[in-house]
Amino acid sequence: MLLGASVLANTGDGVLRTGLLLVVAHLTGSVDASSLVMAVTTVPWLLFGIPAGMLADRASRKASMVAADGVRAALVLAIGAAAWAGVLSLPLLLGLAFLVGVAETVFNTSSETVLPTVVPAAELTRANGQLATTVRVTGQFVAPALAGWLTALAAPVTFLVAGAGYLGSMFRLTALPRDVGRVPPPEQPVERVAAQPVEPVERVRPWTGLVFLARHRALRTITLAGVLTTLANTSFLALFVVYATTGPLHLGDAGYGVLLSSVGVGTAVGSLTAHRAERRFGSAPVLCATRFGWGLVFVAPVFLRGVPLFAAMTVGSCLGGMWGVLTVTLRQQLTPPEVRGAVGGAYRAVIMSAMPAGAAVGLLLQRLLGTPGTFLLFGAAMVVLAVPVWRAVTAERAGTGAGPGPEEERAGRHPRTRSRAARSGQ
Numbered sequence: 001m002l003l004g005a006s007v008l009a010n011t012g013d014g015v016l017r018t019g020l021l022l023v024v025a026h027l028t029g030s031v032d033a034s035s036l037v038m039a040v041t042t043v044p045w046l047l048f049g050i051p052a053g054m055l056a057d058r059a060s061r062k063a064s065m066v067a068a069d070g071v072r073a074a075l076v077l078a079i080g081a082a083a084w085a086g087v088l089s090l091p092l093l094l095g096l097a098f099l100v101g102v103a104e105t106v107f108n109t110s111s112e113t114v115l116p117t118v119v120p121a122a123e124l125t126r127a128n129g130q131l132a133t134t135v136r137v138t139g140q141f142v143a144p145a146l147a148g149w150l151t152a153l154a155a156p157v158t159f160l161v162a163g164a165g166y167l168g169s170m171f172r173l174t175a176l177p178r179d180v181g182r183v184p185p186p187e188q189p190v191e192r193v194a195a196q197p198v199e200p201v202e203r204v205r206p207w208t209g210l211v212f213l214a215r216h217r218a219l220r221t222i223t224l225a226g227v228l229t230t231l232a233n234t235s236f237l238a239l240f241v242v243y244a245t246t247g248p249l250h251l252g253d254a255g256y257g258v259l260l261s262s263v264g265v266g267t268a269v270g271s272l273t274a275h276r277a278e279r280r281f282g283s284a285p286v287l288c289a290t291r292f293g294w295g296l297v298f299v300a301p302v303f304l305r306g307v308p309l310f311a312a313m314t315v316g317s318c319l320g321g322m323w324g325v326l327t328v329t330l331r332q333q334l335t336p337p338e339v340r341g342a343v344g345g346a347y348r349a350v351i352m353s354a355m356p357a358g359a360a361v362g363l364l365l366q367r368l369l370g371t372p373g374t375f376l377l378f379g380a381a382m383v384v385l386a387v388p389v390w391r392a393v394t395a396e397r398a399g400t401g402a403g404p405g406p407e408e409e410r411a412g413r414h415p416r417t418r419s420r421a422a423r424s425g426q
Contacts, residue, residue, distance in 0.1 A: 002111065002114065002115065002118060002131075002173075002176070003130060003131060003134060004172050005065070005069075005111075005168075005169040005170075005172040005173045006111065006131055006134055006135065006169070007134050007138055008165045008166070008168040008169040008172060009069060009072075009107060009165060009166060009169035010134065010135045010138045010139045010143070010165075011138045011139070011142065011143050011146075011165045012072070012073075012076070012143075012161075012162045012163070012164070012165025012166045012169070013104065013139055013143070013162075013165075014138060014139040014140065014142070014143020014144055014146075014147065015143045015144075015146055015147040015150065015158060015161055015162040015165065016076060016100065016147075016158075016159070016162040017041065017139075017143075017144075017147075018143065018144040018147035018148065018151075019147040019150065019151050019155070019158035019159065019162065020037055020093060020096070020097055021034050021037060021038070022147065022148065022151040022158075023083070023088070023093065023151065023155050023158070024037050024090065024093055026151075026155075027088060027089075027090065027093075028090055033090055036094065037093065037094065037097055039356075040094050040097045040098050040101070041097050041098075041101050042101075042352060042355055042356070043098065043101065044098060044101030044102045044104065044105050045101070045105055045348055045349055045352040046349060046352055046353055046356075048102050048105045048106075049105055049109070049345045049346065049348045049349030049352065050206055050209060050210075050342070050345045050346050050349050051206070051345070052105040052106045052108075052109040052110075052341075052345050053109050053209055053341040053342040053343065053344055053345020053346060053348075054205075054206065054208075054341065054342055054345065055106060055109075055110075055341070056106075056109045056110045056113050056340070056341025056342075056344070056345070057113075057338060057339060057340070057341040057342050061110040061111075061113055061114050061341075062110075062114070062173060062176055062177075064106050064107075064110040065106070065107050065110045065111055065114075065173050066170050066173050066174060067106070068103040068104070068106040068107035068110070069103075069107065069166045069167070069169045069170035069173065070166075070170050071099075071103045072100050072103045072104070072107075072163075072166040073163045073164075073166035073167045073170065075096055075099055075100055075103075076096070076100065076159050076162045076163040076166065077159065077160070077163040079092065079093070079096050079159050080156045080158075080159030080160050080163060081156075083155045083156040083159060084156040088155075105345070105348075108348075109341055109344050109345045109348070110341065112328065112332070112340075112344050113332075113337075113340040113341045113344060115127055115128065115131070115332070116332045116333075116337075116340070117337070121333070123275075124329050124332060124333070125274060125275040125278050125325060125326065125329045126275035128274075128325045128328050128329050128332075129271045129272050129273070129274045129275050129325045130272065132271040132321075132324055132325050132328075133268050133271045133272045136264065136267060136268045136271065137268060140264055141261075141264065146161070208339055208342045208343075208346075209339065209341075209342035209343040209344070209345055209346030209347070210346045210350075212335070212339060212342070212343050212346075213343060213346055213347060213350070216334065217392050217395065217396065218330065218334060218392045218393055218395070218396040219330075219331060219334060219335075219343070219347075220392075221388050221389055221391075221392035221393075222287075222327045222330065222331075222389065222392070222393075223347055223350055223351070224388075225291070225385045225388070225389055226323075226327065226347075226350075226351050227350060227351060227353070227354045228354075228381060228385060229291075229294060229323070229382070229385070230351050230352075230354040230355060230358065231354040231355075231357060231358050231361060232294075232298065232358075232378040232381060232382070233294070233358070234354065234355050234357075234358020234359060234362070235358045235359065235361050235362025235365065235374070235378070236297075236298055236362065236374075236375065236378055237358075238358065238359040238362045238363070239362050239363075239366055239371050239374060239375075240301065241256065243301060243371050244256045244259065244301065247371070248301075249301060249305065249309070258310075259309075259310060259313065262310050262313065262314045262317075263297065263313050263314065263317040264317075265314065266313070266314040266315065266316070266317030266318040266320075266321060267317045267318070267320065267321035268321065269318050269321065270290075270293075270317065270318040270319060270320065270321025270322045270325075271321045271322065271324065271325050273318075273322070274286070274321075274322040274325040274326055275325075277289075277322060278322075278326060278329075282397070283326055283329075283330065283393055283397065284389075284390055284393040284394045284397060285390075286322055286326060287322075287323065287326055287327070287389050287390070287393055288386040288389055288390045289319050289322070290319050290320050290321075290322050290323035290326070291323075291382045291383060291385045291386035291389060292316075292319065292382070292383060292386060293315070293316045293317065293318065293319025293320035293321075293322075293323075294316060294317075294319075294320040294323075294382045295316070295378075295379040295380070295381075295382035295383050296312055296313070296315065296316030296319075296379070297312075297313050297316035297317055297320060298375050298376075298378040298379040298382065299375055299376055299378075299379035300312040300313050300316065301313075301375060302372045302375050302376060330393070331343065331344065331347060334396070362374065365377065
C-alpha cells in the first residue's frame with residue numbers, strides 16, 4: 001500500500017514539476033521565471049522541514065499523509081481549472097509550487113517514519129531501496145516525459161493528471177490500518193542510541209531533531225557528509241552543463257542529456273541493490289564506497305572521454321546511489337520512534353540548506369581553480385569524507401553488536417535495551 005501510494009504521489013510530483021516549468025516558459029518566455037519556480041520548490045524544506053517532522057511525531061502519521069495528498073490534489077486541480085479558464089499568472093503558479101512543496105514536506109517526512117513500523121527490521125534497507133528507486137524512476141524518468149506530452153496536448157490536462165496522482169495516493173493510504181505508524185508511548189524518557197536524554201513525544205521541540213543529530217556521532221557524521229556532498233553535487237551540476245555541452249567534452253545537448261540519464265540509471269541501480277551490498281559487506285564499507293563513487297563521478301570528466309567517461313560516471317553513480325538508501329535506514333534504526341519525525345525533518349532541512357549555496361560556491365571555486373581543478377577538489381573531498389564515515393559507523397555497529405533490534409527494542413521496551421539504560425545510569 002505504502003509503495004503504491006508513493007508511486008502515485010511521485011508521479012503527480014514529477015508531472016507537476018515538469019509541467020509547471022513548461023507552462024511558465026510558455027506563459028512568460030523568461031529563463032528567470034523558470035529559475036524562480038525551481039527555487040521556490042526548495043524553500044518549503046528549508047522553512048517547514050522541522051515543523052513537518054514535529055507534526056509526524058505529534059499527530060497520526062497516516063492522517064498527515066492523507067491530508068497532504070488531499071491538499072495537493074485540491075491545489076493542483078484548482079490551478080487546472082484556472083488554466084482551463086485562461087486566468088493563469090506567474091504569481092499564481094509560484095504560490096502553487098510553494099504550497100504543494102509545503103504539503104510534500106509533510107507527506108515525505110511522515111512516510112519515512114511509517115516505513116520502519118510496517119517492514120521487518122531485516123528488510124528495511126531493501127524496502128528503502130525499492131522506495132528510492134520508485135521515486136527516482138517515476139519522478140525523474142516517467143513523469144517528465146509524460147508531462148511534456150500532456151503539456152503539448154493541453155496545459156489543464158497536465159494539472160488534471162497530477163491531481164489524479166495525488167488523489168490515487170490518498171485513496172491507497174486510506175486502506176492502511178488506522179494505527180499504522182502510531183507513535184508508541186515510551187516507558188521511560190530516554191533511549192539507548194542517543195547517549196543523551198531524549199524528550200518524550202509530548203515535549204518534542206523545534207530543536208529536538210537538530211540536538212539529536214548533533215549529539216549522536218554516527219548521525220552527526222552522515223549529516224555533515226550529506227551536506228558537503230549536496231554542496232559539491234549542486235556546484236558540479238552548475239558547472240558541468242557548460243563543460244559537457246560546449247566545453248572540453250563537446251557532447252552537445254543530446255549527449256549531455258544521455259550522460260545525465262546514464263548517471264540517473266546508475267543511481268537507481270545502486271538504490272535497488274544497496275541491501276545486497278550491505279548484507280554482503282556491511283554498512284560501513286558500503287557507505288565508504290559511496291564516497292569513492294561520487295568522487296569518481298566528479299573527477300571522471302577531467303580525465304576521460306567517450307564510452308569510458310559514460311561507463312565511469314555510471315559506475316560511480318551506482319555506488320553513490322547506495323548512500324541515500326543506507327543513510328535513511330541507519331537514521332531509522334538509530335532514532336527512537338517517538339522522535340523519528342523530528343530527526344528526519346531536521347536532517348532533510350539541513351541537507352537542503354546546502355543547495356542554494358551550491359551554485360555560488362561552484363562559481364567561486366571555478367574562478368579560483370578553473371573547472372577541472374574544481375572537479376578534482378570535489379573528488380578529493382569525497383575520498384576524505386570516507387574516513388570519518390567509516391570510523392563513526394564502525395564504532396556505532398561495534399557498540400550495538402549485531403545491529404539494531406526489532407521495533408520494540410528501538411522503542412526502549414526490550415529487556416536488553418532497559419538493561420543497557422540501567423547500566424548507563426539512566
